[in-house]
Every structure is written in C-alpha cells, then in structure tokens.
Amino acid sequence: MTDATYGAKLQRDGKTYAIQTRIPAGVVTPENLETIAKVAKKYHIPLVKITSGQRFLLVGVQEQDITDVRRELGNLGMASITPGVRYVQSCPGIAYCKNGTQDSIHLAREISDEYAGKEFPAKIKIGVSGCPRCCGESRVRDIGIMGTAKGWTIFFGGHSGFKSRQGEQVATGLTSKEVRDLIRALLNHYKTHAEPKERSSRFLERVGTEWIRDVKPA
Template sequence: MNSTDTPRGAILQRDGQTWAIVPRTPVGLITPEVLDALNTVVKKYSIPIVKITSGQRIALVGVKAEQVEDIWADLGTLVGQAIELCVHFVQACPGTSVCKFGVQDSLGLGLELEKLYVGMELPAKVKMGVSGCPLCCASSLVRDMGVIGKKNGFTVAFGGHPGNKPRVGDVVAEDLDKDQVVALVRKLLEYYRDNAKKKERCARFVERVGIDAVKAAVL
C-alpha cells in the first residue's frame, strides 16, 4: 500500500484491511463533549474495539478506510498522530491538581508542552512524559523527553525508551521552573531535529552522539 492510500492519522491493523485511529486527548484529559462524541461514533460505525493506550489516549480499532474521515468529522477532535515523524503526545500524571504526592503542576506543564510541540516535525516519533513527583507515574524516564517534578523544581531527562531495547533517559538539567522547562525542551527537540538520522529515536541518538554533546549544545 502506498503512503497516499493511508487514511489520515490511521494505523493499519493485523488483518491488513482495517485501521486504528487515536483522537487527541491532551495529557489524558477528556471532556464530557469528547466522551459523548466517542460514544456516538463507536455506536454509529460499529467500531469493535475501544482501547486505552499507554500514552493516555483512546484508540478506536477496526475502522474501515472509508469511515476514517467521517469519524474525524463526527468526533470534532484534533487528529492524533499515529505513524507520523513528529511529537505524538504528552502524557502526564495528576500532579498537584489532585494527587496527595504531587509537588509540581504536571498537568499544567504537560498541557503547555502539548500545545507548543505536538505535531512538530522531527526525524522520528517523540513521546513525552511529565510527572508531578519523583514517583514518576508518567513514565518520564523511559520517554524520549521526560520531565519530573521535585521539591525544588523540575528535572528534564532526554533519550529514554521503553521498547525492546529499553533505556533510562539521561538527566539534562534539574531545579528548573516551568518556563525554563519549556525553553529547554525546545532546544532539545531542535538539536535532535537538526542532528539525528531519519527514524532514529532519541534513545538511539543519545547512544550515538553521547549525552555530553547534547548538553553542550543546549545548556
């Protein structure tokens, strides 16, 4: 199948005939309106599988190619990146919004990072995790870009990966405020964009160039 035949924001499934789409649900937050829309399209199009993903998104699985655009229109949400080479999503824990262990506002920072960087074109897909305390419930240390809230501010890590060659991300900077995190994430993404090979994930990029080179370029 040519890439031009791929429905927008869709992933071909095992049967080679149906697709999965993943509507945008920034930092895992879902409004009543989105819940209503999801319920409507699942029934209207007889979608057989609805699956919560590891990235705090909801996958609609078993969709026919000719249904995809109509489903996006009915959902009214932004199209979620599926296979594109860009920032796919930011996942975040509740942080100080509700969690008794939270020491930093992970939801607020995660929403800001999502707004600024999701969809940014890069050599490979990038996933971010923002945790509101050192318990790291957003899997920050095994995301391409990780942020962890601590008593004195945020820690930023880069180059984590949870796949078949797992890697714990390297700490780039600590004790940052929100604005400093946003600025550093941009520098890291731009350095990665300008120096990584096509389809080279952040973990493999850091292994190749070394974290010291990354730090020297962004700090």
C-alpha cells in the same frame, strides 16, 4: 496506504484500521467521552482502547469510514501522524494527587500545544510526572519531566520499546519556563543532527551524551 488511510493502522485482519485520538495530558471532558461513544456506536467500532500514551484507540474501523470518523471526532481526531510529538502524557499532579509536588497537567498541556503539528526526524513521546514516583513514565520517554519539591528535573533519550533505555538526566531544580526553554534547545539539537527515523535513544547511542552539557536554553 492511500490518502484516506494515511495515519490509520491496518489491523491483524488485514481489512480494518485503528485510529488514535489526540488527548493532550490525557485529560478528557464528558463531552469528549460522549463524542467518542457516539462515533463508536454509529460506525460499529468493536473496540475502544486506552493506550499507554493516554489516548483512545478506536479499533476495527472500516476503510470507507476512516474519513468520516476523523471528521466527526473533530479535534479529537487530529492525532499526530507524522514524525513528531505523538503525545504528551501526564499524571494528575499537584492539582489533584496528594503526592504531587508540581503542576504536571498544566505543563503537559503547554508543551502539547507548542509542538502540535511540528515535524522531527522521528516520533517523540513526552512524559510529565508531578513527583518522583514518575506515574507519567518520565524516565523512559524521549523527553521526560519529573517534579520534585525543588522544581522540575528533565531527562532526554528514554525509551520503553524492545531495547529499553532510561533517559539521561539533563538538569534539575527548574521552573516551568526553564523546562520549556531547555526542551526547545534539546529538540532543536536533536532535529538538526539526528538521522531520519532515528529515535532519541538511538541518537544518543550513536553520538554520545557529551553534547548535552553544552546545550543552552532556547
């Protein structure tokens, strides 16, 4: 891996790479789509894939094109490539969905902005759902936020990989501000006590969940 390829994922052919975009809350504009299409055509990128984290994955990028592709993507090309918050996904929420009880898109954007570029011991995935149907996959994310008619519920330590784990419920009936304050406290504790490359689910398996009761909003 070189400076030019850092953060790009080498593909099965051993020659080409995949680049992920930064899409806070999974919301794109027509201009964003036009930019992605223009770049994909210009650099003959054979596959553009939507990921489970509501990002675009440009697959089949030639090594010599990686720097130019990122530059022409602009802000879309500023995806997290260090241990930290990889993405904050969201359902449409109360602004658009008939089932929504809370404004998931607005909250997801606020959280995404707060943690952009901040480093943690391992990657962190965050899911925000506007109702208990959990279309934002809140129960299986490192930080999960689920809306109800009485406010927000927070989960910590979820994981959807090979060894899946449902997150621990931390608190319920919270306002959006209380959610952000509590997330800050949870992540501060995790950052201080987790080992390098230790995801939140493995962290809980190692240290237990008793500490969660003592966490005070930051």
